[in-house]
Amino acid sequence: MKPQSLLRNNFNFPASSGLPDEPENEIDLKYYHDGPFGFKPTQHWCFLGEIVDSIGLVRVLLRINDKDGEAITIGLYTDDRGQALAPQIKIGHTVAVLYGEQHGFQDMSAGIRVEVASNIKIIPCSLEQLLKASDDVATLRKGKPRRCGYCGKDENVSGNTHLRLCSRCRHTSYCGEDCQKVDCKALVGVQWFTAKNWRTFHDWFSI
Numbered sequence: 001m002k003p004q005s006l007l008r009n010n011f012n013f014p015a016s017s018g019l020p021d022e023p024e025n026e027i028d029l030k031y032y033h034d035g036p037f038g039f040k041p042t043q044h045w046c047f048l049g050e051i052v053d054s055i056g057l058v059r060v061l062l063r064i065n066d067k068d069g070e071a072i073t074i075g076l077y078t079d080d081r082g083q084a085l086a087p088q089i090k091i092g093h094t095v096a097v098l099y100g101e102q103h104g105f106q107d108m109s110a111g112i113r114v115e116v117a118s119n120i121k122i123i124p125c126s127l128e129q130l131l132k133a134s135d136d137v138a139t140l141r142k143g144k145p146r147r148c149g150y151c152g153k154d155e156n157v158s159g160n161t162h163l164r165l166c167s168r169c170r171h172t173s174y175c176g177e178d179c180q181k182v183d184c185k186a187l188v189g190v191q192w193f194t195a196k197n198w199r200t201f202h203d204w205f206s207i
Contacts, residue, residue: 007134012198047100050127073111088122118206123189133186148175
């Protein structure tokens with residue numbers, strides 16, 4: 001059996017329907033516990049979705065498809081209303097939001113309200129590519145991989161198909177520069193997630 005890919009874990013990386021409600025509405029005891037100084041998270045979590053549109057004049061509003069294909073809105077209620085993030089926004093790229101909670105907007109749409117700038121990040125690859133990279137990391141074995149990390153082409157020395165370990169991510173090998181350029185951005189994005197302990201909460205992450 002293959003090990004579970006980190007980003008496929010629907011507790012720490014839930015789709016929009018699995019996010020906890022905002023605390024003023026209801027305390028989700030899956031994500032919080034009652035401590036001596038009030039409610040505190042039990043584990044870390046992060047929402048992942050793919051950008052399908054960017055709207056809003058006063059502040060940045062993103063239309064997102066989540067892991068289940070459901071469409072939601074992410075509203076940037078940071079001090080600068082999302083303007084620092086705006087140059088990075090591109091349709092087809094992935095957005096990651098730490099500690100996202102279900103929020104109902106005035107236009108009756110559902111989504112996530114982001115108030116802390118260090119809780120949101122744009123990853124320059126599609127959600128599908130990011131999840132695939134997470135799968136690749138989970139199944140990576142010691143030694144030189146026998147297939148290209150992007151196209152899956154088998155290494156064949158006699159047929160002049162040589163795989164080279166990526167010097168940037170140091171996680172996988174590629175048959176050529178074109179495959180590396182497409183896939184490596186996703187693997188570099190996954191590295192931030194795999195370096196964290198998502199199951200034990202000591203202090204808030206920033207992204």
